[in-house]
Amino acid sequence: MNPRKILVTGGAGYIGSHTVRQLLREGHEVTVVDNLSKGHRHNVPEACLFEMDLADTESLARLMRKRRCEAVIHFAAFIAVGESMRLPSKYFVNNVSGSLSLLSAMVETGVRHIVFSSTAAVYGDPASSPIRENFPIQALNPYGESKVMVERILEWYDRIHNLTSVCLRYFNASGADPEGGLGEQHDPETHLIPLIFRAIQTGQPLTVFGDDYPTPDGTCVRDYIHVNDLAQAHILALEYLIQGGASERFNVGTGIGHTVLETIRTVEAVAGKKVPYVVGPRRDGDAPALVASSDKLRQKLGWSPKYADLRTIVEHAWKFASKEL
Ligand SMILES: NC(=O)c1ccc[n+]([C@@H]2O[C@H](COP(=O)([O-])OP(=O)(O)OC[C@H]3O[C@@H](n4cnc5c(N)ncnc54)[C@H](O)[C@@H]3O)[C@@H](O)[C@H]2O)c1
Numbered sequence: 001m002n003p004r005k006i007l008v009t010g011g012a013g014y015i016g017s018h019t020v021r022q023l024l025r026e027g028h029e030v031t032v033v034d035n036l037s038k039g040h041r042h043n044v045p046e047a048c049l050f051e052m053d054l055a056d057t058e059s060l061a062r063l064m065r066k067r068r069c070e071a072v073i074h075f076a077a078f079i080a081v082g083e084s085m086r087l088p089s090k091y092f093v094n095n096v097s098g099s100l101s102l103l104s105a106m107v108e109t110g111v112r113h114i115v116f117s118s119t120a121a122v123y124g125d126p127a128s129s130p131i132r133e134n135f136p137i138q139a140l141n142p143y144g145e146s147k148v149m150v151e152r153i154l155e156w157y158d159r160i161h162n163l164t165s166v167c168l169r170y171f172n173a174s175g176a177d178p179e180g181g182l183g184e185q186h187d188p189e190t191h192l193i194p195l196i197f198r199a200i201q202t203g204q205p206l207t208v209f210g211d212d213y214p215t216p217d218g219t220c221v222r223d224y225i226h227v228n229d230l231a232q233a234h235i236l237a238l239e240y241l242i243q244g245g246a247s248e249r250f251n252v253g254t255g256i257g258h259t260v261l262e263t264i265r266t267v268e269a270v271a272g273k274k275v276p277y278v279v280g281p282r283r284d285g286d287a288p289a290l291v292a293s294s295d296k297l298r299q300k301l302g303w304s305p306k307y308a309d310l311r312t313i314v315e316h317a318w319k320f321a322s323k324e325l
Pocket of ligand 1: 009010012016033034038039053074075076077118119172173174186
């Protein structure tokens with residue numbers, strides 16, 4: 001792939017920083033826009049980072065012109081599902097209005113390609129798994145709805161402004177770059193693997209939400225996708241768009257589901273420590289099983305996960321977390 005000039009929003013966050021590192025490794029010129037509301041300055045090389053809010057259309061446009069950006073990878077968003085049920089406007093303003101501001105800057109400066117971070121949450125509680133891209137869209141919370149809205153806005157921008165997009169619907173992003181220095185550091189943390197680590201490190205039991213689901217051991221099934229494999233999907237999607245590919249939506253997952261208890265056992269095996277946990281009631285809005293079919297991504301973009309095995313994902317994540325905490 002030729003070196004490209006790429007704008008990455010939210011590049012100081014978890015998935016963004018891994019993607020930035022991979023882009024830099026492959027020789028691309030990267031401009032990161034992040035307001036550091038959730039991300040970490042130390043996640044990206046200083047020379048790449050521009051502290052800026054998505055809402056600042058003028059500054060975004062100026063930066064894109066100055067850095068001659070050819071395409072955008074758009075990670076910046078708020079991501080906590082539970083908080084979105086309490087504070088919906090926070091999610092619609094940041095995730096939807098923020099994206100509109102970015103799109104205005106793109107139209108103004110003639111940048112015509114965007115890879116957008118969407119989510120499995122757009123499918124809500126699907127009738128079956130594995131989930132394919134043509135399954136019904138029915139978000140169950142404002143976070144998921146904000147992603148559905150941006151996906152739809154992107155369809156209109158394609159029709160009206162010839163702005164092509166790839167929406168990547170991630171399943172459970174997890175793991176860390178095996179080379180070290182980057183990993184998952186959300187605040188508050190809502191994702192299972194880092195929460196299991198925290199239970200080991202603090203001795204405070206993890207709550208498992210429900211053990212009476214129609215799954216092999218009664219706990220929820222999720223598809224864990226290594227963050228470096230996600231990063232690779234973005235780079236392939238970017239090149240696809242730059243080469244003239246039409247707008248598309250792809251799931252990104254391994255196609256393998258793991259229950260919560262299986263994930264706990266895997267962490268125990270990797271860390272060599274028992275995980276304290278208690279079983280609580282089911283949590284509203286949790287689907288019993290969310291497993292991706294990524295056949296479309298594999299076939300159309302030639303993507304395949306390098307780290308599909310849960311134990312490897314946990315090993316990489318633990319290597320980071322056991323140094324950080
Ligand atoms: N983590 C997952 O499992 C997962 C799953 C599906 C989808 N996603 C999506 O992937 C993207 C990245 O997720 P993440 O886990 O890396 O989250 P993250 O919170 O680590 O990263 C998001 C980044 O965006 C920045 N940001 C937020 N609002 C901004 C604004 N208005 N202007 C500038 N910067 C802003 C934050 O400071 C942060 O650095 C999000 O869009 C999220 O919805 C994540």
